[in-house]
Amino acid sequence: MNRLTVAWKALIAALSSRAKAEQIAAVLQGPALPKIDTEAKPQPREPRAEPPRPARSEAVTLLAALQREARLVDLIMQPLGQFTDEQIGAAARNVLTDSRGVLERFFALQPVVNQEEGTSFAVPAGYDPARFKIAGEGTSRGPLEGRLVHQGWQATSVKLPAWTGSTDSALVVAPAEIDLTP
Numbered sequence: 001m002n003r004l005t006v007a008w009k010a011l012i013a014a015l016s017s018r019a020k021a022e023q024i025a026a027v028l029q030g031p032a033l034p035k036i037d038t039e040a041k042p043q044p045r046e047p048r049a050e051p052p053r054p055a056r057s058e059a060v061t062l063l064a065a066l067q068r069e070a071r072l073v074d075l076i077m078q079p080l081g082q083f084t085d086e087q088i089g090a091a092a093r094n095v096l097t098d099s100r101g102v103l104e105r106f107f108a109l110q111p112v113v114n115q116e117e118g119t120s121f122a123v124p125a126g127y128d129p130a131r132f133k134i135a136g137e138g139t140s141r142g143p144l145e146g147r148l149v150h151q152g153w154q155a156t157s158v159k160l161p162a163w164t165g166s167t168d169s170a171l172v173v174a175p176a177e178i179d180l181t182p
Contacts, residue, residue, distance in 0.1 A: 062106065
């Protein structure tokens, strides 16, 4: 904007508004403003950092889901001495069924070895000890022949929900429940 245009806009603003006139007078009487370098290239703005999300461990998120949907923590933390084995078994059946649903939804669990337990299994040479746990006398790196004792489990995906709560409640597994009925 050239100086004549700025002066004209300042004049119009000062004539139409007392507040604008006072602002213009304050600028004219105040210290000199720094010179604006019209040839300088604008500095690139740094991307606006998103505010940090409240910290919550994925383990707490999983535990909270197992409590919310299956009441797993309630079953585990409940003193069981006052209940019969039948009562515990009946409660555990529902908790286990609902826990399975949570694990399937969050991790899409599949067997590491898709073969019936108790059948013969050939462990490949150079096997990964995180995939195959060897028991017995076979200590070499393979190939090994044995009996499949447990098929193992692996997550085929991980879909844990993102925490959106406050920092103060990041470690809450289950909120306290308050009944206000008389």
